[in-house]
Amino acid sequence: MGLNFREKAWILLGILCCSSLICSVKAIVTYDRKAVIINGQRRILLSGSIHYPRSTPEMWPDLIQKAKDGGLDVIQTYVFWNGHEPSPGQYYFEDRYDLVKFIKVVQQAGLYVHLRIGPYVCAEWNFGGFPVWLKYVPGMVFRTDNEPFKAAMQKFTEKIVRMMKEEKLFETQGGPIILSQIENEYGPIEWEIGAPGKAYTKWVAEMAQGLSTGVPWIMCKQDDAPNSIINTCNGFYCENFKPNSDNKPKMWTENWTGWFTEFGGAVPYRPAEDIALSVARFIQNGGSFINYYMYHGGTNFDRTAGEFIATSYDYDAPLDEYGLPREPKYSHLKRLHKVIKLCEPALVSADPTVTSLGDKQEAHVFKSKSSCAAFLSNYNTSSAARVLFGGSTYDLPPWSVSILPDCKTEYYNTAKVQVRTSSIHMKMVPTNTPFSWGSYNEEIPSANDNGTFSQDGLVEQISITRDKTDYFWYLTDITISPDEKFLTGEDPLLTIGSAGHALHVFVNGQLAGTAYGSLEKPKLTFSQKIKLHAGVNKLALLSTAAGLPNVGVHYETWNTGVLGPVTLNGVNSGTWDMTKWKWSYKIGTKGEALSVHTLAGSSTVEWKEGSLVAKKQPLTWYKVRETEESMNHDHQQS
Numbered sequence: 001m002g003l004n005f006r007e008k009a010w011i012l013l014g015i016l017c018c019s020s021l022i023c024s025v026k027a028i029v030t031y032d033r034k035a036v037i038i039n040g041q042r043r044i045l046l047s048g049s050i051h052y053p054r055s056t057p058e059m060w061p062d063l064i065q066k067a068k069d070g071g072l073d074v075i076q077t078y079v080f081w082n083g084h085e086p087s088p089g090q091y092y093f094e095d096r097y098d099l100v101k102f103i104k105v106v107q108q109a110g111l112y113v114h115l116r117i118g119p120y121v122c123a124e125w126n127f128g129g130f131p132v133w134l135k136y137v138p139g140m141v142f143r144t145d146n147e148p149f150k151a152a153m154q155k156f157t158e159k160i161v162r163m164m165k166e167e168k169l170f171e172t173q174g175g176p177i178i179l180s181q182i183e184n185e186y187g188p189i190e191w192e193i194g195a196p197g198k199a200y201t202k203w204v205a206e207m208a209q210g211l212s213t214g215v216p217w218i219m220c221k222q223d224d225a226p227n228s229i230i231n232t233c234n235g236f237y238c239e240n241f242k243p244n245s246d247n248k249p250k251m252w253t254e255n256w257t258g259w260f261t262e263f264g265g266a267v268p269y270r271p272a273e274d275i276a277l278s279v280a281r282f283i284q285n286g287g288s289f290i291n292y293y294m295y296h297g298g299t300n301f302d303r304t305a306g307e308f309i310a311t312s313y314d315y316d317a318p319l320d321e322y323g324l325p326r327e328p329k330y331s332h333l334k335r336l337h338k339v340i341k342l343c344e345p346a347l348v349s350a351d352p353t354v355t356s357l358g359d360k361q362e363a364h365v366f367k368s369k370s371s372c373a374a375f376l377s378n379y380n381t382s383s384a385a386r387v388l389f390g391g392s393t394y395d396l397p398p399w400s401v402s403i404l405p406d407c408k409t410e411y412y413n414t415a416k417v418q419v420r421t422s423s424i425h426m427k428m429v430p431t432n433t434p435f436s437w438g439s440y441n442e443e444i445p446s447a448n449d450n451g452t453f454s455q456d457g458l459v460e461q462i463s464i465t466r467d468k469t470d471y472f473w474y475l476t477d478i479t480i481s482p483d484e485k486f487l488t489g490e491d492p493l494l495t496i497g498s499a500g501h502a503l504h505v506f507v508n509g510q511l512a513g514t515a516y517g518s519l520e521k522p523k524l525t526f527s528q529k530i531k532l533h534a535g536v537n538k539l540a541l542l543s544t545a546a547g548l549p550n551v552g553v554h555y556e557t558w559n560t561g562v563l564g565p566v567t568l569n570g571v572n573s574g575t576w577d578m579t580k581w582k583w584s585y586k587i588g589t590k591g592e593a594l595s596v597h598t599l600a601g602s603s604t605v606e607w608k609e610g611s612l613v614a615k616k617q618p619l620t621w622y623k624v625r626e627t628e629e630s631m632n633h634d635h636q637q638s
């Protein structure tokens with residue numbers, strides 16, 4: 001296959017290094033235009049995303065074993081800065097955030113790791129992975145040529161690289177990490193912001209290179225990645241992607257296995273046949289690294305989901321949210337991986353020769369001295385095709401690719417799913433099962449209550465809550481003097497403008513109405529007639545943040561909460577602009593302050609039980625306990 005000078009130099013270095021005993025297990029990772037090269041071997045690498053905080057450490061060994069059984073070589077994960085540095089300089093690397101443990105589990109399974117440090121990760125993750133405190137560092141502007149930002153992101157990136165080196169986790173140290181990533185899908189942002197974006201890209205690439213991890217860095221969706229960094233493709237199809245230099249391999253870092261679920265949105269679905277086709281097309285066009293985003297999507301635990309992202313991050317992935325194989329996707333892709341591995345010797349040593357076999361049919365043939373692999377494709381979406389190839393005929397279903405690892409035998413066709421569909425069924429618990437329910441009602445606070453603070457005008461929610469809670473109360477009194485009348489005898493109209501994400505309006509302790517934003521349009525307007533009486537009326541607005549934004553140009557400047565205008569229309573003195581009134585504020589709910597969701601907190605409040613359990617009452621906490629009887633019931637079921 002003819003090694004270039006650079007490869008020879010690397011291998012020489014490897015031999016020198018490995019002449020000492022200690023580094024006998026160390027490998028050299030480099031690349032050329034065909035593939036990533038590990039220990040002198042070009043490799044076709046099949047990778048899958050599993051994000052460690054989206055499952056529990058108890059699940060990791062099984063998830064990774066199933067990924068290995070499914071034919072993967074590499075596990076890809078982001079690093080989640082806001083989970084690791086909840087307040088400046090205070091680090092957390094335990095439990096679901098035990099990054100080192102996760103990587104070691106992958107290593108024990110004998111797989112490689114692609115570590116996407118970011119530290120911007122997008123990922124439908126709260127604030128794209130940035131800690132909320134970062135926004136409040138003086139002078140901070142995210143992801144551009146800004147000194148406070150560069151200093152902070154460099155410090156975190158260095159910390160992660162140092163940890164990995166100390167634990168000897170890079171491949172060159174005998175560890176499993178073969179690739180790292182800096183930044184994430186920055187190309188589109190750079191395109192929007194221009195010169196400072198270009199300067200930042202250059203800086204970030206040099207900064208990363210300076211950390212000397214010994215393994216290649218990549219940048220995804222970054223067409224102008226500097227020469228020292230591999231630019232890669234993210235998308236549903238990537239077969240036409242070309243790296244920006246002749247000496248970089250064609251890599252696909254995010255091949256979407258499905259899509260995430262947003263609040264109010266449908267649960268997405270991508271057929272196994274379509275994803276298999278997209279992978280086959282990428283490989284037949286010379287691709288050598290593909291990553292499934294996600295291989296296991298998992299769960300957005302706690303409050304880690306990004307703006308309007310659902311708790312489930314199942315992603316229609318080959319492993320479902322609970323870590324069970326999703327059939328037929330899991331097994332159909334497993335068979336694909338097996339046949340790609342059979343083709344590997346031909347794929348890494350030859351470039352494809354493409355010939356037409358018909359109107360919409362092609363052959364891609366990889367032929368070297370000792371090996372031959374062929375991909376026969378039919379791009380007609382409605383009709384099957386019979387093609388002649390190498391003296392034999394092959395039947396290709398519509399919109400499919402057949403793979404012939406010896407250029408003769410069809411081992412696999414992307415549209416021929418040979419696995420039966422899932423035998424796993426979710427079972428509804430019978431409604432007569434004796435669960436024991438309890439309820440606890442939130443108090444609706446009033447202006448000037450204990451625990452509130454006051455200010456003229458409306459305040460931005462996150463600047464006050466710092467995202468410690470999703471809930472923030474805006475409170476004021478509306479006083480109707482006895483001589484005031486409601487025009488036309490109708491109730492007055494209350495209109496509230498909010499930057500998002502949801503709003504519950506209480507008048508004199510009663511829910512008057514609710515308004516929601518959405519992922520496409522987080523802003524909302526509440527506009528409804530409300531019942532007021534003469535004297536003091538208590539207005540309480542509960543503003544709810546549904547996660548913080550995770551993507552968009554300078555999303556750190558986007559606001560949350562009731563920012564106005566707030567008006568009351570139809571009282572005889574005209575329209576009242578309440579925007580500049582004095583408002584009282586309260587952070588969070590009482591139940592949160594008491595931690596009623598924990599065992600300890602739960603015992604501090606009185607729960608209504610039995611027939612007293614609140615039904616259809618706004619702002620109620622519920623708890624449920626399995627009674628002995630229901631546990632016996634479960635037992636019988638199993």
Ligand SMILES: *[C@@H]1O[C@H](CO)[C@@H](O)[C@H](O)[C@H]1NC(C)=O
Pocket residue numbers: 359360380381382383
């Ligand atoms: C698919 O094949 C059918 C039958 O040969 C043909 O009529 C049709 O035009 C083809 N469609 C495309 C998009 O080529």
Ligand SMILES: *[C@@H]1O[C@H](CO)[C@@H](O)[C@H](O)[C@H]1NC(C)=O
Pocket residue numbers: 450451
């Ligand atoms: C108000 O809160 C303070 C501090 O939490 C507490 O000491 C005080 O007893 C509270 N007052 C009332 C009237 O609840």
Ligand SMILES: CC(=O)N[C@H]1CO[C@H](CO)[C@@H](O)[C@@H]1O
Pocket residue numbers: 234235236237
């Ligand atoms: C790069 C790429 O392929 N992006 C696509 C991702 O998926 C969305 C939704 O289908 C498309 O609109 C993008 O073009």
